[in-house]
Amino acid sequence: MARRAQLIGGLAFIAAAVIAPFLPDWVVSLATIAFANALVVLGLIVLWRAGLVSFGQALYYCIGAYVVALIGRWIGFGDAIVLVLLGGISAGLVSFLIGFLIARYREIFFAMLSLALSMILYGVLVKTESLGSTDGFSVLTPTFLGYTPHGEALNLTLYWFTLAICALSALGVGAYFRSIAGALAAAVRDNEIRVEFLGVSVARVIHAKVVIAGVLGGLGGALAALAIGHVDPNMAYWTTSGSFVFVAILAGAGSVAAAFVGSLLFEAIRSLAVDVVPEFWQMILGSALLVTILFVPEGLGSLVFRLRRKKAKPS
Amino acid sequence: MLLTVLSILTDGLAYAAYLFIIAIGLTLIFGVMKILNVAHGSFYAFGAYGAATAVGIYFNGHDWNAAGGFLFMILLAMAIGLVMGLILERGLLRLVYGKDEVVIVLVTYAVFLILEDMVVLIWGAQSYAAYQPMVAAGSIDLGDLVLSNYDILLVVLAAFLAALAYWSLKFTRYGRLLTTVIFDREVAAAFGINVTVVYTVTFLVGAMLGALSGAVMAPKISVTLGIGVEVIVLAFAVVAIGGMGSIEGALVGALIVGICRAAAVHLVPQIELFVIYGVMAIVLIVRPYGLFVRAQPRRI
Secondary structure, three states, rough: HHHHHHHHHHHHHHHHHHHHHHOOHHHHHHHHHHHHHHHHHHHHHHHOOOOOOOOHHHHHHHHHHHHHHHHHOOOOOEEHHHHHHHHHHHHHHHHHHHHHHOOOOOHHHHHHHHHHHHHHHHHHHHHHHHHHHHEEEOOOEEEEOOOOOOOHHHHHHHHHHHHHHHHHHHHHHHHHHHHHHHHHHHHHOOOOHHHHOOOOOOOHHHHHHHHHHHHHHHHHHHHHHHHOEEEEEHOOOOHHHHHEEEEEEEEOOOOOOHHHHHHHHHHHHHHHHHHHHHHHHHHHHHHHHHHHHHOOOOOHHHHHHHHHHEEEHOO | OOHHHHHHHHHHHHHHHHHHHHHHHHHHHHHHHHHOOOOOOOOHHHHHHHHHHHHHHHHHOOOOOHHHHHHHHHHHHHHHHHHHHHHHHHHHHHHOOOOHHHHHHHHHHHHHHHHHHHHHHHHOOOEEEOOOHHHOOOOEEEEOOEEHHHHHHHHHHHHEEEEEHOOOOOOOHHHHHHHHHHOOHHHHHHOOOHHHHHHHHHHHHHHHHHHHHHHHHHOOOOOOOOOHHHHHHHHHHHHHHHHHOOHHHHHHHHHHHHHHHHHHHHOOOOHHHHHHHHHHHHHHHHHHOOOOOOOOOOOO
């Protein structure tokens, strides 16, 4: 089962990589941003499996983005690979520190505290004139191990690079889900005290999840900063976190692939809606979220499993 | 020096009054129904827009009494809150009672998103001004210290609401029923309390308070898109500091945030936004469930 999923996932990634040169430029940019955001969503899925919702994932997203932008601004260093790694590591470090605190909280309190922490960063960035305040500032054009593409070539390279990071993250998270620590998520969600009686530290399990989600958030933010070419404090605002949660709920926690498909769909619908009916965009979002929660509480990804189960039944 | 301290205190008190009026509805709904209502921000926004419309009608070309305008504005906003609350609770929230608290937060978040666009549909994208009641109220000069009468009115209103909430919870029949439901919903139902009605009434009162907070703030701000987005996280911070579901907690939380923010604005304006959420984080670190809520036993 796991091997088959990996095979399908791998084929999908290869297909996504091969098809890119034949697509219009704007589609490639859109997909780059969608896949970057999908990493953040993947982090949320890791948390959601243990019953935790973070309304402050934009904190790590913003940290990753600002680290990339600041290194470019202060040192003028632009190698995408190093920058993205640094973005992920910094967000990971912050989440490691925050984890000691936040791993004690559950449910709404977890959501609220993470919200507060991301709003602190927002408050700081908005008031920091030297970093452009609410306007933010632009990001240097990235290079790739000495290769400095421009225009369409840059777009494509960045897309492939994002795809590669996504593939590695998906593999890593998939392995984590199959490991004991990952499998404990459902148990933690159902009944923590029993898990503790088994001799497992729930706080440590959750701490690990917070860090994984933090690193993924940082990677996503770093890639998004490179793809958009600009950073601003809104990346840390709670509505940004809200849209990540939105995609995670829509996609469901069932599988790793759901994060990527969900994020791609979300970006596609968003750009379509903003083009055609900008005044109804949030209404469409809200209605989709309501319908999902009311009728497909496991997320749209679960529809695939349902079909499969139905097929398996007659035999 | 003294002047700075005094203005921090008066500004802080005025801001705290405003925060309390917003937070009381949120904390009431959470205390009784265990719903963290993100759509409270929409109630606020609809209340503010409704008030701006009311002020526009009342003061436009007429020379009527300003106090009547204030009353008209509040009544219209509360009527809007009543209708919205009724539609939401009966039409939607009824369907999701019993689900995970976090899932219900997401439901109200979805409602919030939908209502954000409803505001544009009803009132358009331009901003409104409703300053007339505030200007008509005038101000008092105490030496160098200038106090707006409207701010004083807000403080009085907040105090009145706090007293009213305290009195109705402790000394009325409905308040006692409510306390029972807060304590244990199922036992209350077993003793014959109609929990469904209690829920509906609570949500309506909460929604009307949300709209009221928007209405009384409308004269002080420019009523524009996105006011609900800002306000809801502020109200969250206040309620989380005091302890979710606790009225006295909301009062203390509002005072803490109000004074801290006023101090920041007067002394170190760079940390104005930071300080609110910083205080919230610190309080939550020391007392995870807020100042006025006892830790809950974990389920086995």
